[in-house]
Amino acid sequence: MKKSKSEILDEAQLNEAHNEKMRKIKEARDKMMNTKTEEKGLIIVHTGAGKGKSSSGFGMIMRCIAHEIPCAVVQFIKGTWKTGERKFLKEKFSKECNFIVSGEGFTWETQDRAKDIAAAEAGWEEAKKLILNPDVQFVLLDEINIALRYDYLNIDEIVEFLLTKKPPMTHVVLTGRNAKEELIAAADLVTEMSLIKHPFRDGIKAQKGIEF
Numbered sequence: 389m390k391k392s393k394s395e396i397l398d399e400a401q402l403n404e405a406h407n408e409k410m411r412k413i414k415e416a417r418d419k420m421m422n423t424k425t426e427e428k429g430l431i432i433v434h435t436g437a438g439k440g441k442s443s444s445g446f447g448m449i450m451r452c453i454a455h456e457i458p459c460a461v462v463q464f465i466k467g468t469w470k471t472g473e474r475k476f477l478k479e480k481f482s483k484e485c486n487f488i489v490s491g492e493g494f495t496w497e498t499q500d501r502a503k504d505i506a507a508a509e510a511g512w513e514e515a516k517k518l519i520l521n522p523d524v525q526f527v528l529l530d531e532i533n534i535a536l537r538y539d540y541l542n543i544d545e546i547v548e549f550l551l552t553k554k555p556p557m558t559h560v561v562l563t564g565r566n567a568k569e570e571l572i573a574a575a576d577l578v579t580e581m582s583l584i585k586h587p588f589r590d591g592i593k594a595q596k597g598i599e600f
Contacts, residue, residue: 429525429558430576431550435533435567438581439599445528445561446473452526453484459526460486460518464511464535465564472597486524488514501538508540519554526559533564536571547574 434441452459463474477487490511511532518527535541547570550560562571572578 427557428576429554429556429560431554431574432559432561433533433567433571433575433578434561434563434581435565435572435578436581437565437583439583439586440581441563441565442473442530444579445530445563448526448561449473449477449485449528453481456484457526458524459484459528460488460521460524461528461530462488462490462511462515462518462532463530464490464508465531486518488518490514504535504538505540508535511535512541512546516549516553519549519558519560522555525557527561529560529562531564532562533567533571535564536568537564537566543568543570547571550574 434444446461449459449461451457461473461477463471474487474489477485488511490507512535515527515529515532518524532541532546536543536546551574554560562575567578
């Protein structure tokens with residue numbers, strides 16, 4: 389149907405108002421961005437009950453590889469899981485990303501606290517080496533928050549290391565639900581994933597490509 393003259397004028401006015409609004413937003417944003425001139429290595433925490441904490445961390449690993457930023461992963465807790473990210477990075481990008489697995493599965497599977505503690509401590513020792521390595525600029529500590537939640541690792545030691553020993557331009561991402569308050573306080577960026585719906589509650593098991 390052909391538009392009337394008044395409808396055309398109304399649409400033109402709406403477009404003009406929209407363009408003016410966008411111009412003002414861009415002007416304000418450009419002004420804001422001009423004040424953001426510093427760079428630093430960030431301490432980043434992904435936590436919360438919702439899905440996406442590890443997925444987001446590994447998405448950042450993909451960005452690093454694309455930008456030729458040397459990176460590394462230390463995967464806590466999920467030791468026995470044949471995760472897609474582990475298979476992909478080890479088979480396709482082993483030179484670009486150092487991938488270390490620490491742990492023999494979730495704590496309710498191993499049922500051996502001493503073994504879990506030893507695995508977590510070994511993982512943290514490897515993590516420290518990677519963080520201090522001048523050739524590595526981004527380190528993902530996947531599910532380390534679970535190890536911290538069960539006190540397999542000392543939260544004070546980890547926070548002190550990140551705040552005082554981490555090189556100024558190295559980024560470190562720590563994932564897992566129930567992040568400790570001390571870690572949240574020390575971090576530069578904290579994201580909490582909220583759980584609204586999850587198929588697990590309806591009897592749907594974890595599936596390849598979605599959960600691992």
